[in-house]
Amino acid sequence: MLPRKAEVIVIGGGVIGSSITYYLAKKRVNVVLLEKNGIASGTSSSCEGLVILQSKKPGVHLKLALESAKKFSNLKNELDYDIEYRNNGGMVVIENNEELKAMKIFVEKQKSLGLKVSLLDKNKAIKKEPALSCDILGSTFSPLDAQVNPIYLSYAFINSAKNLGAKIYTHTEVTGIKLKSNKIRLIETPVAEIETETAINAAGVYSPEIGRMVNLDIPIKPRRGQLLVTESIPKILNGVLISAKYIAAKFNPKLAEIEGEGISIEQTASGNLLIGSTREFVGMNKSTTLEGINSIAKHIIMLFPQLEEVNIIRTFAGFRPYTLDGLPILGKVKGIEGFIIAAGHEGDGVALSPITGD
Numbered sequence: 001m002l003p004r005k006a007e008v009i010v011i012g013g014g015v016i017g018s019s020i021t022y023y024l025a026k027k028r029v030n031v032v033l034l035e036k037n038g039i040a041s042g043t044s045s046s047c048e049g050l051v052i053l054q055s056k057k058p059g060v061h062l063k064l065a066l067e068s069a070k071k072f073s074n075l076k077n078e079l080d081y082d083i084e085y086r087n088n089g090g091m092v093v094i095e096n097n098e099e100l101k102a103m104k105i106f107v108e109k110q111k112s113l114g115l116k117v118s119l120l121d122k123n124k125a126i127k128k129e130p131a132l133s134c135d136i137l138g139s140t141f142s143p144l145d146a147q148v149n150p151i152y153l154s155y156a157f158i159n160s161a162k163n164l165g166a167k168i169y170t171h172t173e174v175t176g177i178k179l180k181s182n183k184i185r186l187i188e189t190p191v192a193e194i195e196t197e198t199a200i201n202a203a204g205v206y207s208p209e210i211g212r213m214v215n216l217d218i219p220i221k222p223r224r225g226q227l228l229v230t231e232s233i234p235k236i237l238n239g240v241l242i243s244a245k246y247i248a249a250k251f252n253p254k255l256a257e258i259e260g261e262g263i264s265i266e267q268t269a270s271g272n273l274l275i276g277s278t279r280e281f282v283g284m285n286k287s288t289t290l291e292g293i294n295s296i297a298k299h300i301i302m303l304f305p306q307l308e309e310v311n312i313i314r315t316f317a318g319f320r321p322y323t324l325d326g327l328p329i330l331g332k333v334k335g336i337e338g339f340i341i342a343a344g345h346e347g348d349g350v351a352l353s354p355i356t357g358d
Helices: 015-026 060-079 097-112 122-128 150-163 204-212 254-259 290-303 305-309 346-357
Strands: 008-011 031-034 090-094 118-121 138-142 167-169 176-180 183-188 193-195 199-201 221-230 240-243 264-267 273-276 312-322 329-332 339-343
Touching (some): 008 015, 015 339, 015 346, 090 122, 122 138, 150 167, 150 346, 204 312
Parallel strands (some): 031 167, 090 240
Antiparallel strands (some): 221 312, 329 339
């Protein structure tokens, strides 16, 4: 049975909404989380688990990631839950001269903001990751990069929030929001209405739907990412890796058109490889495509030739909440008192979840 009142209502039970609920409960706020499906049932269960700082734009994006990384190191103990966090460092693999030029600039900007990152030649890169192809030019490396299980992380936040008094309601859709004098007053569900003065929209790709309930246009679009999962194999990766393609494209956008999307790869605690990802605007079409899967497979074999003999056991796709400038939308909304947005993290929701919640 839903409560009649709450100090704060969080809308959305992904990793962002779960984190916000935990940090509010930690401050002894009377908080209620409403999720229309299950915890981590959307983007948070259909994404990679990369906590990679090197992909963040120099500026506020990287600063947020650096603060979030500090929190991750103690989360397992704080939440008393195995989130499969491993801080083994990460690499951005460089495949051609255009990428090398771009990454030299990118690395210097990141260094100036305090990120521990270095540029490695081919021999040093392959020494760190022996499975890499000899055709690469080099890589960057940061010891701060890590990985985590996004589903376990979401549940860790939720369980800890419950222990602190938060109320969690899954399969409870928000169907309306009532205002009075431009202030949040009621959250409507099919079951009941809840009085509150603060509503936090953490609904990810569905946050525009919540925004429309208060006549607000939130500029977030779903961006599909297709991923591959391999059979469990003996350890071949020491850390997490992404390719430099989409970072280089920030300096020369034509590279993305010529060479296609970048790639990411991590090896999970169970030994499976999680390989991604496409970045497509196809509305809410969650299907995988032969073209997308083949593109990922072709690229990953170029970087790791020995994977040609490894079996793919599953493919899936998920939506990333995309914003035009690549930055999440965080904070209060002018003109609607008590309405707060925490959405639009695209592929950075997992990495930025602790700092966003706090």
